[in-house]
Amino acid sequence: MLTRRAAIASGLASLAAPAWARLGGARFLSSARLASGAHVLIGLTRDGGEAFRAPLPARGHAAAAHPHRPHAVVFARRPGVFALLIDCDTGREIGRVHAKQGRHFYGHGAFSADGLTLFTTENAYETGEGRIGIWNATDGLRRIGEVASGGIGPHDVLRSHDGRSLIVAHGGVRTHPDTGRSKLNLPTMRPNLSWIDITSGEVTGVIEADEHLRKNSLRHLAAAPNGEVLIGAQWQGSPRATPSLLATARQGGSLRWIDGPSQLWRDMRGYVGSVAAGEDGTLFATSPRGGIALRADMGGNLGIERIADVCGAAITSGSAIYTTGNGVVMSGMGTEIAVHEVAFDNHMIEL
Amino acid sequence: MINRFATCLAVMIVPLAAWAADPDHRTIASDAVTGHILPAYDRFAAEAGTLAEVAPSCDTTATRNAYHRAFDAWMGVAHISFGPAEAGGRMFAIAFWPDKKGQTGKALRQLMQDQDPAILTPDRYGEQSIAARGLFAMERMLFDEDLTPDDGYHCLLTAAIASDLARSASDIRNDWDGYAAEIAKAGADDAAVFYGPDEPTRALFNALSTGLQFTTELRLARPLGSIQRPRPKRAEAWRSARPLRNIRLSLAANRDLWETAFEPHLSKPDADAIRAAFDYAQAAAEAAPAPLVEAVATPSDRLKIDALRGAVDALREAVIIGVGGGLALTPGFNALDGD
Numbered sequence: 001m002l003t004r005r006a007a008i009a010s011g012l013a014s015l016a017a018p019a020w021a022r023l024g025g026a027r028f029l030s031s032a033r034l035a036s037g038a039h040v041l042i043g044l045t046r047d048g049g050e051a052f053r054a055p056l057p058a059r060g061h062a063a064a065a066h067p068h069r070p071h072a073v074v075f076a077r078r079p080g081v082f083a084l085l086i087d088c089d090t091g092r093e094i095g096r097v098h099a100k101q102g103r104h105f106y107g108h109g110a111f112s113a114d115g116l117t118l119f120t121t122e123n124a125y126e127t128g129e130g131r132i133g134i135w136n137a138t139d140g141l142r143r144i145g146e147v148a149s150g151g152i153g154p155h156d157v158l159r160s161h162d163g164r165s166l167i168v169a170h171g172g173v174r175t176h177p178d179t180g181r182s183k184l185n186l187p188t189m190r191p192n193l194s195w196i197d198i199t200s201g202e203v204t205g206v207i208e209a210d211e212h213l214r215k216n217s218l219r220h221l222a223a224a225p226n227g228e229v230l231i232g233a234q235w236q237g238s239p240r241a242t243p244s245l246l247a248t249a250r251q252g253g254s255l256r257w258i259d260g261p262s263q264l265w266r267d268m269r270g271y272v273g274s275v276a277a278g279e280d281g282t283l284f285a286t287s288p289r290g291g292i293a294l295r296a297d298m299g300g301n302l303g304i305e306r307i308a309d310v311c312g313a314a315i316t317s318g319s320a321i322y323t324t325g326n327g328v329v330m331s332g333m334g335t336e337i338a339v340h341e342v343a344f345d346n347h348m349i350e351l
Numbered sequence: 352m353i354n355r356f357a358t359c360l361a362v363m364i365v366p367l368a369a370w371a372a373d374p375d376h377r378t379i380a381s382d383a384v385t386g387h388i389l390p391a392y393d394r395f396a397a398e399a400g401t402l403a404e405v406a407p408s409c410d411t412t413a414t415r416n417a418y419h420r421a422f423d424a425w426m427g428v429a430h431i432s433f434g435p436a437e438a439g440g441r442m443f444a445i446a447f448w449p450d451k452k453g454q455t456g457k458a459l460r461q462l463m464q465d466q467d468p469a470i471l472t473p474d475r476y477g478e479q480s481i482a483a484r485g486l487f488a489m490e491r492m493l494f495d496e497d498l499t500p501d502d503g504y505h506c507l508l509t510a511a512i513a514s515d516l517a518r519s520a521s522d523i524r525n526d527w528d529g530y531a532a533e534i535a536k537a538g539a540d541d542a543a544v545f546y547g548p549d550e551p552t553r554a555l556f557n558a559l560s561t562g563l564q565f566t567t568e569l570r571l572a573r574p575l576g577s578i579q580r581p582r583p584k585r586a587e588a589w590r591s592a593r594p595l596r597n598i599r600l601s602l603a604a605n606r607d608l609w610e611t612a613f614e615p616h617l618s619k620p621d622a623d624a625i626r627a628a629f630d631y632a633q634a635a636a637e638a639a640p641a642p643l644v645e646a647v648a649t650p651s652d653r654l655k656i657d658a659l660r661g662a663v664d665a666l667r668e669a670v671i672i673g674v675g676g677g678l679a680l681t682p683g684f685n686a687l688d689g690d
Contacts, residue, residue, distance in 0.1 A: 309683025325684030
């Protein structure tokens with residue numbers, strides 16, 4: 001932690017939100033399930049109210065905000081194949097594409113810094129190799145190619161702080177649509193983080209966990225200050241082991257696991273659903289299985305809030321905001337902000 | 352579906368203390384293990400073992416009979432989707448279905464063509480594609496006319512599949528001893544699998560509701576297809592004429608789990624509603640016109656199969672409301688199904 005603190009003190013990087021988001025209206029996006037069983041993307045205002053809802057063809061997962069235009073793309077949940085371009089001023093769908101034959105989405109994506117290109121995490125499921133789908137985003141979405149992602153199960157993807165690379169969290173778990181969401185390779189899984197040069201498409205760096213942590217599936221990412229990335233993990237090994245579920249990393253380095261009591265990781269049921277990082281370096285992670293929202297400050301202090309079925313996490317005004325499967329929007333201090341008649345799905349993103 | 356969701360929301364928002372009395376999770380779990388799960392796995396392991404003993408005889412009739420008994424016994428445990436059967440995807444190595452791309456047929460044709468004697472040992476056969484293993488591979492060997500027994504290798508391969516199946520079955524059964532001990536310690540300080548006393552109950556409830564869902568969606572809705580296009584070959588184990596038999600046996604096994612573990616702990620109205628729903632679904636399954644592969648394509652019979660699907664769906668709703676709501680088990684949306 002000392003290294004991180006020193007690093008961050010030396011130069012605060014701004015985690016710029018898209019400028020258009022300040023126009024009012026939707027500030028957060030989350031997929032949700034309605035009482036009818038239908039799925040929607042919901043735009044939430046700063047105070048947790050509903051700005052819009054856009055129907056989805058099936059269950060959604062995460063979304064990616066365009067850096068300049070008031071647009072976002074919401075992705076199908078694994079192993080789904082749709083991606084919808086949504087106008088966040090009106091909530092209208094303005095474009096729809098599907099994964100190419102033999103691919104499915106993992107549910108996450110990221111735009112290039114100039115907003116011209118969208119990148120999607122995909123499974124080439126006959127071989128099990130991870131792919132990054134590349135889409136021209138200048139006018140709607142049009143697939144223009146793909147590159148190897150550098151591992152199995154590329155789940156979340158993040159644009160690096162300098163905009164030159166994509167950072168990809170590979171869960172390491174092989175699945176195939178024919179066997180649903182069953183995990184096919186747990187004994188041999190090997191999660192990693194890869195860095196991909198946006199210009200060349202080459203994998204320029206890979207970080208793997210140590211051998212004894214190779215069943216700690218690296219799933220979700222958040223940009224932390226000063227070029228660091230925060231990783232939330234899901235433990236696939238023996239429930240007797242209670243490894244840390246949160247790490248930070250930077251390109252060329254190694255995974256630095258956040259220290260915490262084993263009881264904490266056990267209470268989180270070995271499962272982090274979402275992560276978020278504040279500009280001051282405070283880290284947030286949710287565990288719906290444990291009903292816990294965790295906060296780790298720069299001094300290594302940990303605090304938890306008990307929030308039933310919490311999963312979505314984003315940053316607002318320097319603190320966290322959470323969504324739950326019970327339709328609740330919670331502040332980082334554990335105060336209820338709003339309640340909706342929906343089940344918020346796994347992730348919330350900030351616009 | 353609307354009702355179920357409303358129940359789920361209402362249940363989850365109520366704080367834990369608001370429930371007057373927690374159900375007796377320890378009794379539910381131990382009754383399920385000793386009264387339902389272990390006897391059913393004992394039977395499956397025994398029948399799979401018998402199949403492995405019979406198959407090397409190359410006697411098709413005797414092997415088919417043993418196959419049917421093993422499959423019958425599998426229907427007694429197929430819904431126990433958690434624990435040792437889930438570990439390492441063993442369940443798929445026993446029952447690779449639905450097989451949307453016909454992978455079992457492809458894999459077996461390849462093996463028949465290769466005629467490699469080295470893969471026939473239990474260790475090596477356990478490394479084969481899951482599509483070439485288990486009950487559905489066995490069914491192809493015994494009932495698919497494209498894989499006619501033209502030489503000795505056919506019988507050797509059939510015996511290897513049987514032997515591998517028997518090993519999977521006995522591995523799962525043996526692992527259940529340790530797993531049962533973990534269930535018994537649920538919520539204790541040294542618990543390693545179930546951290547809360549309610550977690551085995553939740554796993555059992557999930558197994559029951561998922562088992563019923565498997566019947567409606569995969570065993571019934573898929574072969575029903577549409578009126579314009581029924582899909583009889585999507586029925587489960589149609590080559591060995593088992594589709595309705597599997598549905599009846601699965602409903603009986605689901606009922607046994609419910610009666611053994613949950614019924615004594617429910618309020619009378621909830622228990623009555625579920626019992627009536629089981630009675631109705633099982634009567635619909637008995638009355639359904641066989642064979643299912645013909646019924647789905649015959650307009651008047653098709654209605655009865657669709658009615659059966661509706662009856663099992665209604666049963667599942669009753670279970671979710673009665674057991675899930677009554678015992679406050681309905682899990683959170685994200686906790687249940689994260690990514």
